[in-house]
Amino acid sequence: MKHTIIFFLLTRELVKSQFLVNTTATSASEIFDGFVSFSIEFSSFPDFAGNNSHPNTFSDNLLENIKHLTGTKPYIRVGGNTQDYALYNASLPYALNGTFDPKRSLDYPTTIYIGPSYFESYNTWKDVKFSHGFNLGLGANTSAGWQTLLDTVPLACKALSGGKFYLWGYGNEPDLFSTAAQGPVRPPSWNESTYVWQWHNGTRTMHALLQQHCPDLAHESQYGYMAPSHGGVGNRLKAHVSWAAGLNNDRNIKLYSTHNYISGATTPGVTLQSTLLNHTVTARSINAQAAEYARILSLDPATAPPPIFGETNSLYNQGRPGLSNTFGAALWVVDFNLYAASKGFKRVHMHQGTNYRYASWQPIETNITNIGTKPPYYGNIATAAALGKHGNVEVVAVPLRYHREAAYAVYHDGILSRVVVINMRGYNTTIGGEGLIALPNPPKRGSVEYVFQLAGFERGSSVNVNVAVGGKQKVKIQRLTANGSDAITGISWDGWSYNYELDEGRPVKLGNVTTGEEVEVDGEGRVKVGVEDSSAALLVF
Numbered sequence: 443m444k445h446t447i448i449f450f451l452l453t454r455e456l457v458k459s460q461f462l463v464n465t466t467a468t469s470a471s472e473i474f475d476g477f478v479s480f481s482i483e484f485s486s487f488p489d490f491a492g493n494n495s496h497p498n499t500f501s502d503n504l505l506e507n508i509k510h511l512t513g514t515k516p517y518i519r520v521g522g523n524t525q526d527y528a529l530y531n532a533s534l535p536y537a538l539n540g541t542f543d544p545k546r547s548l549d550y551p552t553t554i555y556i557g558p559s560y561f562e563s564y565n566t567w568k569d570v571k572f573s574h575g576f577n578l579g580l581g582a583n584t585s586a587g588w589q590t591l592l593d594t595v596p597l598a599c600k601a602l603s604g605g606k607f608y609l610w611g612y613g614n615e616p617d618l619f620s621t622a623a624q625g626p627v628r629p630p631s632w633n634e635s636t637y638v639w640q641w642h643n644g645t646r647t648m649h650a651l652l653q654q655h656c657p658d659l660a661h662e663s664q665y666g667y668m669a670p671s672h673g674g675v676g677n678r679l680k681a682h683v684s685w686a687a688g689l690n691n692d693r694n695i696k697l698y699s700t701h702n703y704i705s706g707a708t709t710p711g712v713t714l715q716s717t718l719l720n721h722t723v724t725a726r727s728i729n730a731q732a733a734e735y736a737r738i739l740s741l742d743p744a745t746a747p748p749p750i751f752g753e754t755n756s757l758y759n760q761g762r763p764g765l766s767n768t769f770g771a772a773l774w775v776v777d778f779n780l781y782a783a784s785k786g787f788k789r790v791h792m793h794q795g796t797n798y799r800y801a802s803w804q805p806i807e808t809n810i811t812n813i814g815t816k817p818p819y820y821g822n823i824a825t826a827a828a829l830g831k832h833g834n835v836e837v838v839a840v841p842l843r844y845h846r847e848a849a850y851a852v853y854h855d856g857i858l859s860r861v862v863v864i865n866m867r868g869y870n871t872t873i874g875g876e877g878l879i880a881l882p883n884p885p886k887r888g889s890v891e892y893v894f895q896l897a898g899f900e901r902g903s904s905v906n907v908n909v910a911v912g913g914k915q916k917v918k919i920q921r922l923t924a925n926g927s928d929a930i931t932g933i934s935w936d937g938w939s940y941n942y943e944l945d946e947g948r949p950v951k952l953g954n955v956t957t958g959e960e961v962e963v964d965g966e967g968r969v970k971v972g973v974e975d976s977s978a979a980l981l982v983f
């Protein structure tokens with residue numbers, strides 16, 4: 443079934459209502475450097491980063507690839523549910539002693555001791571800034587937890603001195619402390635007021651410890667947190683209520699950090715097409731987060747810190763096989779990230795953990811998951827390529843017509859630089875959509891032709907500073923492709939593979955993918971591009 447839909451734009455009115463792309467940015471807001479960033483589960487951090495004697499160079503190669511595209515190494519937030527289980531044991535001879543309790547989680551340990559060598563993992567990646575997440579769950583609830591805070595602030599601050607410090611975290615998803623599926627760590631009376639009280643008690647203690655052990659990091663120019671790190675906007679505790687109750691009265695929350703998942707791994711009705719490959723669903727999820735941030739902004743615009751997604755991914759409870767680990771999820775990553783940028787989020791930390799189904803990469807070999815670059819990583823790469831290296835980057839969502847497609851205009855210094863088109867119509871080439879066994883006769887792959895009218899384009903003018911060849915605007919096309927939305931391997935970005943088995947995650951140009959395509963902007967300022975179902979195209983002006 444081939445459905446070529448041509449949106450040919452006849453009048454300026456129609457253009458305005460549908461596929462107008464301004465050549466200069468109008469209302470977008472600038473994103474931060476390192477927009478493509480990661481969050482790493484506290485208990486998995488030694489796996490991802492390694493230690494002094496065994497640095498994880500595969501992970502570092504994957505982070506370097508992003509730096510190559512954006513000019514900045516991703517920022518790394520170390521935290522997650524397991525940060526609130528971690529206690530310190532000074533005589534533990536290795537980084538982490540984790541004990542699993544299948545009743546609480548099959549995916550990560552819920553009884554955790556860390557030793558001094560845990561902090562070696564902050565040494566292994568060059569040019570990376572880190573956020574270390576301290577334990578509030580047990581920290582303000584048990585004496586061993588409180589002692590852990592006193593013991594580990596000096597270790598963490600020493601590990602992050604010398605240019606590696608990003609921000610601190612204190613408590614992961616405190617909005618879920620009294621209701622967590624993995625076991626509550628607070629009584630039902632837990633509310634925003636008790637949270638704020640405990641936050642002040644802990645953070646003021648941390649500040650005093652920093653003054654004593656790492657005075658540089660206690661200085662106002664460095665000292666700060668990402669918070670409240672809520673699990674979502676629909677939970678019992680509300681971020682704006684904590685804010686109103688004085689959470690940021692010490693003015694040390696430098697980034698408003700919120701967490702987001704589109705749905706759950708085992709939530710009934712979740713499918714690749716209707717949940718992840720559906721722009722309406724992604725937009726709704728981010729819009730709800732933007733609305734909560736707007737409430738905080740309205741309390742006091744002068745002191746509200748900028749918003750980021752400090753932890754996010756597709757489906758909570760570590761993702762679902764056949765959805766979160768497919769090429770379809772890579773397309774979702776691009777849509778989620780660019781839409782977040784268009785709604786004012788300054789940075790996005792995609793959450794990672796060992797054996798997690800939604801992970802961008804598996805950092806070590808385990809008996810559950812092979813070491814390797816996973817499909818979502820290609821979404822991180824495509825996002826990084828779309829944003830590019832430029833200093834001032836803004837993203838505007840271009841409204842399209844259907845749920846299963848999305849487009850974004852990217853501006854550098856206010857001038858149109860790229861257009862991203864994501865065709866999220868599902869396409870399977872394997873039996874049962876499992877990504878394993880190829881269908882003997884796959885269906886014909888559909889393709890959609892998109893036409894964008896560049897508003898503000900003047901005949902003969904140069905759309906932007908990058909390209910003006912022989913009076914004609916040539917536009918370079920780069921593609922994010924795989925055999926289908928169900929593919930779990932064989933994915934490429936502009937013909938590059940970053941797979942572990944090729945060169946440990948360093949880029950390798952594939953011989954079987956067409957690259958180097960170009961199209962022209964016509965005399966009326968229109969540019970046309972065909973995009974196959976389950977793929978994305980980047981137009982580079």
Ligand SMILES: *[C@@H]1O[C@H](CO)[C@@H](O)[C@H](O)[C@H]1NC(C)=O
Pocket residue numbers: 462463464468838839840841897
């Ligand atoms: C283009 O700019 C106009 C005028 O500022 C605005 O109304 C319109 O929404 C913009 N279109 C896009 C796609 O950003």
Ligand SMILES: *[C@@H]1O[C@H](CO)[C@@H](O)[C@H](O)[C@H]1NC(C)=O
Pocket residue numbers: 531532533534535555
């Ligand atoms: C701390 O580590 C030591 C050395 O491995 C071990 O003997 C001790 O049991 C640990 N303590 C706890 C509370 O796990």
Ligand SMILES: *[C@@H]1O[C@H](CO)[C@@H](O)[C@H](O)[C@H]1NC(C)=O
Pocket residue numbers: 492493494495496535536537559
């Ligand atoms: C460093 O990592 C290696 C490999 O995982 C491990 O065998 C070793 O015990 C670690 N060293 C410390 C001090 O934790």
Ligand SMILES: *[C@@H]1O[C@H](CO)[C@@H](O)[C@H](O)[C@H]1NC(C)=O
Pocket residue numbers: 534539540541553555
């Ligand atoms: C690891 O933790 C478990 C559970 O608390 C404990 O029984 C065991 O002794 C610990 N091992 C070490 C080496 O500390």
Ligand SMILES: *[C@@H]1O[C@H](CO)[C@@H](O)[C@H](O)[C@H]1NC(C)=O
Pocket residue numbers: 581582583588643644
């Ligand atoms: C802060 O919390 C700790 C641990 O719960 C507690 O021991 C301490 O007394 C508290 N500080 C104040 C000022 O109440």
Ligand SMILES: *[C@@H]1O[C@H](CO)[C@@H](O)[C@H](O)[C@H]1NC(C)=O
Pocket residue numbers: 583584626627628629630
């Ligand atoms: C810690 O929280 C748990 C769960 O609400 C509660 O049962 C326990 O009594 C608390 N412990 C302390 C010391 O407050």
Ligand SMILES: *[C@@H]1O[C@H](CO)[C@@H](O)[C@H](O)[C@H]1NC(C)=O
Pocket residue numbers: 631633634635636683687
């Ligand atoms: C939290 O609960 C306490 C005790 O019931 C109450 O005094 C306080 O007003 C509550 N705070 C909020 C923000 O609802």
Ligand SMILES: *[C@@H]1O[C@H](CO)[C@@H](O)[C@H](O)[C@H]1NC(C)=O
Pocket residue numbers: 715716717720722723845846
């Ligand atoms: C996409 O999501 C919207 C909103 O939930 C829904 O109405 C629509 O049917 C979905 N479309 C597809 C193709 O799943």
Ligand SMILES: *[C@@H]1O[C@H](CO)[C@@H](O)[C@H](O)[C@H]1NC(C)=O
Pocket residue numbers: 809810
């Ligand atoms: C898988 O590896 C874990 C951690 O090394 C180990 O505890 C577990 O027993 C292994 N499971 C199997 C089935 O080999």
Ligand SMILES: *[C@@H]1O[C@H](CO)[C@@H](O)[C@H](O)[C@H]1NC(C)=O
Pocket residue numbers: 713867868869870874875876928
């Ligand atoms: C792909 O396969 C999955 C799993 O069988 C199925 O749910 C989905 O509808 C298929 N998608 C398409 C576009 O055929």
Ligand SMILES: *[C@@H]1O[C@H](CO)[C@@H](O)[C@H](O)[C@H]1NC(C)=O
Pocket residue numbers: 880925931932
């Ligand atoms: C993708 O499709 C091509 C052509 O049918 C096939 O040769 C290749 O093995 C497929 N790749 C994967 C990873 O299945």
Ligand SMILES: *[C@@H]1O[C@H](CO)[C@@H](O)[C@H](O)[C@H]1NC(C)=O
Pocket residue numbers: 925931932933952954955
């Ligand atoms: C191209 O080659 C790679 C690596 O051998 C493979 O995984 C992929 O499926 C191939 N793609 C196509 C379209 O044949």
